[in-house]
Amino acid sequence: MSKILIIAEHLNGHLNPATGKCVSCATAIGGEIHVLVLGNAPDAPAAEAAKLAGVTKIISVARSENEHALAAVFAPQIVALAAGYSHLLTPSSTFGKDLLPRVAALLGVAQISDIMAVDGPYTFQRPIYAGNALVTIEAPPEQTVLGTVRTASWPGAASGSSAASIESASPEITLPSHTRFINLQQGKSDRPDLQSAAKVVSGGRALGSAENFKLIYQFADALGAGVGASRAAVDAGYVPNEMQVGQTGKIIAPELYIAIGISGAIQHLTGIKDAGTIVAINKDPEAPIFEVADFGLVGDLFKIVPELTAAVC
Amino acid sequence: MKILVGYKRVVDYNVRIQVQPDSSGVVTDGVKLAPNPFDEIALEEALRLREQGLANEVIVAAIGPANMQSHLRNGLAMGADRAIHVSTEQAVQPLTVARILLKLVAQEQPGLVILGKQAIDDDSSQTGQMLAALWDRPQATFASQLSIADGKATVVREVDAGLETLEVDLPAVITTDLRLNEPRFIKLPNIMKAKSKPIDTIELSSLGVESGDHLQAIRYHPPQARQKGVMVKDVAELVEALKAKGLL
Numbered sequence A: 001m002s003k004i005l006i007i008a009e010h011l012n013g014h015l016n017p018a019t020g021k022c023v024s025c026a027t028a029i030g031g032e033i034h035v036l037v038l039g040n041a042p043d044a045p046a047a048e049a050a051k052l053a054g055v056t057k058i059i060s061v062a063r064s065e066n067e068h069a070l071a072a073v074f075a076p077q078i079v080a081l082a083a084g085y086s087h088l089l090t091p092s093s094t095f096g097k098d099l100l101p102r103v104a105a106l107l108g109v110a111q112i113s114d115i116m117a118v119d120g121p122y123t124f125q126r127p128i129y130a131g132n133a134l135v136t137i138e139a140p141p142e143q144t145v146l147g148t149v150r151t152a153s154w155p156g157a158a159s160g161s162s163a164a165s166i167e168s169a170s171p172e173i174t175l176p177s178h179t180r181f182i183n184l185q186q187g188k189s190d191r192p193d194l195q196s197a198a199k200v201v202s203g204g205r206a207l208g209s210a211e212n213f214k215l216i217y218q219f220a221d222a223l224g225a226g227v228g229a230s231r232a233a234v235d236a237g238y239v240p241n242e243m244q245v246g247q248t249g250k251i252i253a254p255e256l257y258i259a260i261g262i263s264g265a266i267q268h269l270t271g272i273k274d275a276g277t278i279v280a281i282n283k284d285p286e287a288p289i290f291e292v293a294d295f296g297l298v299g300d301l302f303k304i305v306p307e308l309t310a311a312v313c
Numbered sequence B: 001m002k003i004l005v006g007y008k009r010v011v012d013y014n015v016r017i018q019v020q021p022d023s024s025g026v027v028t029d030g031v032k033l034a035p036n037p038f039d040e041i042a043l044e045e046a047l048r049l050r051e052q053g054l055a056n057e058v059i060v061a062a063i064g065p066a067n068m069q070s071h072l073r074n075g076l077a078m079g080a081d082r083a084i085h086v087s088t089e090q091a092v093q094p095l096t097v098a099r100i101l102l103k104l105v106a107q108e109q110p111g112l113v114i115l116g117k118q119a120i121d122d123d124s125s126q127t128g129q130m131l132a133a134l135w136d137r138p139q140a141t142f143a144s145q146l147s148i149a150d151g152k153a154t155v156v157r158e159v160d161a162g163l164e165t166l167e168v169d170l171p172a173v174i175t176t177d178l179r180l181n182e183p184r185f186i187k188l189p190n191i192m193k194a195k196s197k198p199i200d201t202i203e204l205s206s207l208g209v210e211s212g213d214h215l216q217a218i219r220y221h222p223p224q225a226r227q228k229g230v231m232v233k234d235v236a237e238l239v240e241a242l243k244a245k246g247l248l
């Protein structure tokens, strides 16, 4: 039977919902599921992880060097604790993408990136070419399977009723000091988080300025939606990088996605393939975004968006 | 300081990729190939460091089939001083690529290795991190800003939460994000100049690299296509439609 270790992602004392999505993927693999929480004060996220349905044990490692999630610092600790596990999983967030390949190389095994479906304990599906093709991959059963989980493909595990045991561990290893955290500039926002929001409104190059992007924020606030953007809007400086949706930004799966003044380049569409309903607003009736939109409206966003905002208020 | 740059050849990002009818792979015959966009950014960054006097040699490295000469000439025309071609007809997976790059690192002793954050064909986003682990050196992935002084690199990274700044001792591995820079266009005279720059070709089999190609691709398939929906004529009709679906 499989024995699966999930490396928890957490920030400011809170478990990232992506960890719960890894639990769903682990449940599909089948087996015993443990969660490893590395931190300088891991108790709060460990307690949250203990409530995730399906998890039977939390391993918590408290160490001052673990204050920030540095791959070079986390990886050797994970290697020290990996013995006996058949699978190691992280979300395929920037945290997991940065960390897990470092663990894989130390263990001398391959990594499967962006697991979107599980066909068996050693057989997985993942997207390639910006999601324009999917490939079914088989990993050798005699090696530890390392995988990052494409969070948009998985529901979050239920939380609440169960309570896994929490054990602390302290692997005796010296950690490198060659990598030092300086700071994290976090966009402050009261809006729903882009990656977990049920509704997302995104704006593109057509907005023309940071000032005009307010139209998008106002509409999103009227809807209670998170806000995203195309790469062109981020590159032009209308909005910060963490709002980029797409192949090289965030892959999201909201129930409702509204693309405003976005043409629908393949790299953008990769980020929204799993959205429930896609709405496109664009003045060009030939824009490729209409090929994937459930509802399309041709027209000038500067006229349409204020009308929409008024209509949903 | 020498800088080693990963310079992978991939299917051009504008190509709409198709899966082979027999599910054995994707159609790559006759499609346009191009340098991985993230590797062009890596090369541009290395060239700028050389132009600032922080590096004295920029080497591009590509692993792939024998017909990659013109691809490497591109990198030389953009401004690299020389190229290393590790020749193999077989597709290599990230762990193998990292082990190959480690051999090149041992040979060249670079102060900095810059790779793309991902190759846009396989989208693995693994190679740089694996190389850093095998080399036992720092990594700073998804870089959108890089500055170098006193044997250290300060790197701003694009992470899900925002922008993270790290300081790493050199040598180190950096992987590039899209906003690190805008790569220069290749000028015609530089294409001529590139013809006399050296390309060192090494057979993969002569490097003695243990294969890390542990994964097997058993089937390729097209993604489920989204159905084209309907066009609505105005805001009122759109609001009606969304209400009918319970989305408003």
Ligand SMILES: Cc1cc2nc3c(=O)[nH]c(=O)nc-3n(C[C@H](O)[C@H](O)[C@H](O)COP(=O)(O)OP(=O)(O)OC[C@H]3O[C@@H](n4cnc5c(N)ncnc54)[C@H](O)[C@@H]3O)c2cc1C
Binding pocket: A203, A204, A205, A206, A229, A230, A231, A232, A233, A244, A245, A246, A247, A248, A249, A250, A260, A261, A262, A263, A264, A265, A266, A267, A268, A281, A282, A283, A284, A287, A299, A300, A301, A302, B013, B037, B038, B120
């Ligand atoms: C390696 C690589 C990775 C990439 N990764 C990403 C990624 O992760 N995410 C991403 O988004 N892109 C990504 N891109 C970029 C992508 O190819 C496109 O360039 C980008 O998505 C275009 O953004 P846009 O749709 O806002 O701009 P445009 O393509 O310029 O589209 C603007 C649209 O607005 C419409 N418009 C203009 N004025 C109005 C108006 N008044 N009212 C209504 N509509 C109007 C136009 O008709 C047009 O369709 C990547 C590219 C590369 C090469």
Ligand SMILES: Cc1cc2nc3c(=O)[nH]c(=O)nc-3n(C[C@H](O)[C@H](O)[C@H](O)COP(=O)(O)OP(=O)(O)OC[C@H]3O[C@@H](n4cnc5c(N)ncnc54)[C@H](O)[C@@H]3O)c2cc1C
Binding pocket: A137, B005, B006, B007, B008, B009, B025, B036, B038, B039, B061, B062, B063, B064, B091, B092, B093, B094, B097, B114, B115, B116, B117, B118, B119, B120, B121, B122, B123, B124, B125, B126, B127, B128, B215, B216, B217
């Ligand atoms: C199971 C499996 C089967 C495959 N089968 C095939 C196949 O039949 N045919 C095929 O064409 N491909 C195949 N591939 C894909 C191919 O081997 C990928 O190129 C490889 O997995 C590396 O992934 P990546 O380029 O996405 O790495 P990433 O980690 O995303 O690359 C990051 C960076 O590493 C550097 N880098 C990576 N590779 C090279 C390179 N070759 N030269 C120079 N620098 C490099 C670049 O700087 C790049 O930006 C297969 C992959 C897998 C996992």
